[in-house]
Amino acid sequence: MLAVVLSLAAAACFALSAMQIDSLTGRVGALQLARxxxxxxxxxxxxxxLALGGWRxxxxxQFAWLAGSSVVGIMLATVCFVATIQLLGARLNALVFTLSAPFALIMxxxxxxxTVNLLQGAGVGLILAGIVLAILGPGGREGARGQGALALGLGLGVITALGQAGGSLLARPAMLAGVEPFTAMAIRSGLGAAFFLALLALPPLRPAAWPAMPEVRRIGASAFSGMFLGMSLLMAALAHGDVGIVTTLxxxxxxxxxxxxxxxxRRVPAPMAWLGAALAVAGTALITLGQTA
Structure with a gap:
């Protein structure tokens, strides 16, 4: 029961982080926010x-694997992830992000x-069906900003999912070797931060102005709820429950x-939005269960 609560709490933290990023649309650019x-x-x-002694x-x-994971999963995927939220909104972004599961399977x-079995193949089909239903159904484009935002956002969302899947694939050897999870995330995010800070040397990529303090607090809240608290809850869930159940929840x-x-x-999401999300989650569950079958 504890693993179930922790897993759902982690998912809620990831959702909250996406909502906080979404609230910064129009006020902080994708590159600056990622930095x-x-x-x-x-x-x-x-x-x-440092508190856990994880650097040992x-x-x-292991550092080399995590560095490669940072290039793909942080330096590339983070900017695309933030831009996708700003173009599509948090709801559609969360849905498109489920593509990382089939991409990881394919990679x-x-x-x-x-190997890929029939259960996992069915999971891929459910995810794709869920995304299509949620987007093409009534109210499916709600949240997308401006003309052409849907197509560009979907393209960037696919890149994000590919980057996340590739980053996970590259990090897997290091994690199997016993690297402490917070340390792995510190290496990945630290190299990513150094990369984004280095981009300030290029005048065209410098922000016109620093974000105001309310925006800085919101960015900090998104980092805390998603990358720190969400990942902490996920690691705790994995320590107390079955991997398949934790991954699914x-x-x-x-x-x-x-x-x-x-x-x-203050608007109820369309029924197709709920159905599409449910199908995408069910597809992820089948892919996860197929890996443990």
Missing amino acids: WQMTMAFGMTAAAS TVGLE GYAFRGE SSTTPILILPMVWVVS
Whole structure:
């Protein structure tokens, strides 16, 4: 029971983080937001790693895997993730992000020789069906900003999911070698922060102005709720429960975000939005169960 509560709490934290990023649309650019968020996330996870003594679990080989994971899963995916939220809104972004599960499945098959069974294939079909239903159904485009935002947002969302899946694939050898989770995240976010800070050397990529203090607090809250608290709850859930159940429940973000959107916008999401989110989560569950079958 504890693992169930922790898993759902982690999913709620991920949803809350997306809502906080969404609230900054039009006030902080995607690159600037990613720079601040990664820097803050590094500070939080590095402090936790030092407290736990996690740096002793990292060797040169593990650092190299995590560095590669940072390039794909942080430097590339983070900017696309933030831009997708700003273009599509938090609801559609959470739905498109479920594509990371089938992408990870395909990459595992292509690069690591992992098998794909019928249960996992059915899961991929459910995820795709859920996304299509939620977008093409009545009210499906609600949240997308401006003409052409849907197409561009979906494209960036696919890149985000690919980056997340690739980052997870590259991080897997390091995690299997016993690297402490907060330390792994500190390395990934620290290298990402250094990359985004280095981009300030290019005048066209410098922000016109610093974010105001309310925006800085909101960015810090998104880093804390998503990358620190959400990941902490997820790690705790994995320590107390079955991996398949924890992975499935922690992927319910597309459903849990709907009530949040309802509260903020004061509009009930369309029935197809609920159905599409449910199908996407069910598809993720089948992929996870297929890996343990």
